Amino acid sequence: MSNTTLEKYILAVLTTNPNRVTGGVPIFVFQSKEEIQEKIGMFESILGGMGHQLDHEIYLVVRH
Amino acid sequence: MGQYTLPVLLGILFGFVGRVVLLKSDYRHYPTHPHGMIIHLTLGFIAASLGSIAVPAIMEREYTAVTFLAVAAQHFREVRNMERETLTRMDQMELVSRGTTYIEGIAMTFEGRNYMAILIALLTTVVTTLSQRWWLGVLVALGSIAAALYLKSGKELGSIAEIRPARIRIEGADLYVDDIHIMNVGLEISRELIMKQGLGLILKPKSIDSVVTLSNLGQRQAILHDLAMGLGVYRDDDKPSLVPLTRRDLNDGRIAIFFLPQIKDMEEAIDILQRVPVLENAVRVPTQSDAHLERGSVHE
Numbered sequence: 001m002s003n004t005t006l007e008k009y010i011l012a013v014l015t016t017n018p019n020r021v022t023g024g025v026p027i028f029v030f031q032s033k034e035e036i037q038e039k040i041g042m043f044e045s046i047l048g049g050m051g052h053q054l055d056h057e058i059y060l061v062v063r064h
Numbered sequence: 065m066g067q068y069t070l071p072v073l074l075g076i077l078f079g080f081v082g083r084v085v086l087l088k089s090d091y092r093h094y095p096t097h098p099h100g101m102i103i104h105l106t107l108g109f110i111a112a113s114l115g116s117i118a119v120p121a122i123m124e125r126e127y128t129a130v131t132f133l134a135v136a137a138q139h140f141r142e143v144r145n146m147e148r149e150t151l152t153r154m155d156q157m158e159l160v161s162r163g164t165t166y167i168e169g170i171a172m173t174f175e176g177r178n179y180m181a182i183l184i185a186l187l188t189t190v191v192t193t194l195s196q197r198w199w200l201g202v203l204v205a206l207g208s209i210a211a212a213l214y215l216k217s218g219k220e221l222g223s224i225a226e227i228r229p230a231r232i233r234i235e236g237a238d239l240y241v242d243d244i245h246i247m248n249v250g251l252e253i254s255r256e257l258i259m260k261q262g263l264g265l266i267l268k269p270k271s272i273d274s275v276v277t278l279s280n281l282g283q284r285q286a287i288l289h290d291l292a293m294g295l296g297v298y299r300d301d302d303k304p305s306l307v308p309l310t311r312r313d314l315n316d317g318r319i320a321i322f323f324l325p326q327i328k329d330m331e332e333a334i335d336i337l338q339r340v341p342v343l344e345n346a347v348r349v350p351t352q353s354d355a356h357l358e359r360g361s362v363h364e
Contacts, residue, residue, distance in 0.1 A: 037252050044251065050304035051250030053237035059250050064304065 007063065011047040014040055014059040021058065033057075068120040071192035071201065075119070078205035079112025079185025080105075085209060086177045086216055094170070104174065107143060111136065111178040115185030119193055136182060144175040159299060160292035160308055165282020169343045177216070184208045219347075221287065222338035224274035225267040229330050230320065232264040242266055244313050244320035254305040258324065261298050263333055267319040273349045275317030280346035284310040284319065287340050294336040296326025 012026045014036045021027050030036045036059055040051040049063040087095070087104055095104055114136045121129030148171040155161045162170075187208050192201030221227070230242040234255050239246045241264035249255050267287075269275040277283060288308045299306035308323040325333065350356060 040251050041253055044304060045302040048302060048304065050247075050307075051254075052248045053250040061250075 009049075009063045010060055011049045011063055012043055012061040014043065014051075014061070015057055017057040068123075068193065070198055071189045072116045072120060074192050074198060074201050074205065075116025075185040075189030076109070076112045078188045078202070078209065079115055079181045080109050082184040082205075082209045082212055083108025083112065083177060083181040086180060086212060107140075107178060108181045111140065111181040112185040115182035116189040119186060119189040123193060133182070137179075140175050140178045143178060144171045147171040147174045158289070158292075159297050159301070160289050161285065162289045163282050163285030165280065165343050165345050166286040166289060168345055169286075169341070172344065173216075180212045180216075184212065218344060219342040220338060221267070221340040221342060224271070224342055225269050225278060225319075227334050227337045228266055228268070229334065230264040230266040232259065232262045232322065234259060239322065241311075241320035241322050244311050244318065246309055246311050246320060246322045249305050251305055254303075257298075257306065261324050261328060263321075263323045263325055263328060263330060265321040265323070265333065265337065267321065267337070269317050269319075271351070273351055276348040276350055277342060277346050278319050279312055279317065280343070280348075283343050283346035286343055286346075287321065287337065288323065290340045291321070291323050291325065291333060291336055295323075295329065295333060298324035298326050 010025050012028060013021050014028045014030060015021050016030055016032060016036065018027065018029045028039075030039070033056065040059055040061070043049070043061045044051050047061055047063070049061040052060045052062055054060060084105065087101065087108070095101055114132065118129050118132055121132070148167055151162065151167040151170060152164070155163075155167065184205060188201050188205040191204045192198055195201070233240050234249070237248050237250060237255075239249050239255075239258060244266075249258065267278060269278050288310060292308065297308065299308075306324050308321075310322070311320045312318070313320070321337075323333070
């Protein structure tokens with residue numbers, strides 16, 4: 001990776017409850033936790049970030 | 065020049081032999097061969113020549129010859145830069161990087177060993193010239209090579225820390241090695257993979273000094289890199305959740321190592337860790353500070 005990559009940056013938020021997330025971050029709303037688990041691996045690969053689970057509704061993809 | 069021929073030849077020969085002996089490529093495969101080796105052997109030969117030729121020059125009262133050695137020092141500083149640059153560039157392409165502290169350490173070693181070649185050559189030539197006995201020169205040369213071999217080996221991790229296997233567990237989304245928190249893993253597949261393939265180890269520092277040394281991020285990266293060299297690494301560029309990590313217990317300075325190896329073998333992992341070099345640049349000895357010495361060993 002080049003040195004210009006942003007560090008410690010939230011790349012995307014995946015959630016089942018959009019009411020709890022706002023702001024200038026791409027937010028993806030899913031129907032269920034299982035659906036998030038299905039997709040978050042793809043998000044990791046595409047964005048080169050790591051998936052973290054904040055609680056049962058909110059997942060973050062963060063570049064470290 | 066006749067009287068100096070043998071001393072100079074002996075100096076060059078043993079200086080070069082000294083460099084060859086100190087040039088060791090091991091499982092980390094550095095320096096690479098053949099070309100990395102050729103570069104360093106040639107430089108070693110040049111270093112040995114510089115060291116031994118300086119002696120007759122000074123004996124003939126050509127004192128400006130000392131500047132010659134200054135040029136040599138300048139030249140070998142370049143060696144350090146060259147190594148640093150190469151390693152830093154290569155580091156970007158490693159799945160588990162060496163880290164800058166490790167790279168500086170390696171670069172420093174290469175520079176230092178060229179100076180060793182100069183010194184061995186210088187000493188050999190001086191002794192042979194002054195004593196007029198070739199065997200005395202050979203003896204001194206062998207002695208100094210032995211001394212160089214003895215001095216070159218730094219400390220290893222096994223001598224400053226106790227290394228023991230530890231259990232990996234996942235609570236909710238949080239990954240722990242023993243009781244030390246490593247990270248939050250959001251992806252369930254990754255959690256399963258971690259439980260299946262992960263290795264956990266704990267380093268327990270043996271003294272206050274080693275607590276500080278082990279806390280160094282460069283030292284910790286070097287540990288991970290050596291593990292990856294020895295056991296392979298179970299991840300690819302797009303799998304950040306499988307990245308090996310070290311975390312530190314703030315209370316007692318223990319280091320938890322989390323690692324996904326290609327070859328899962330705990331005994332070999334411990335063996336590798338025992339031999340990880342303690343980086344010169346990471347070593348700290350707070351117990352040697354004046355403040356500590358004046359207060360006695362209250363904190364020990």
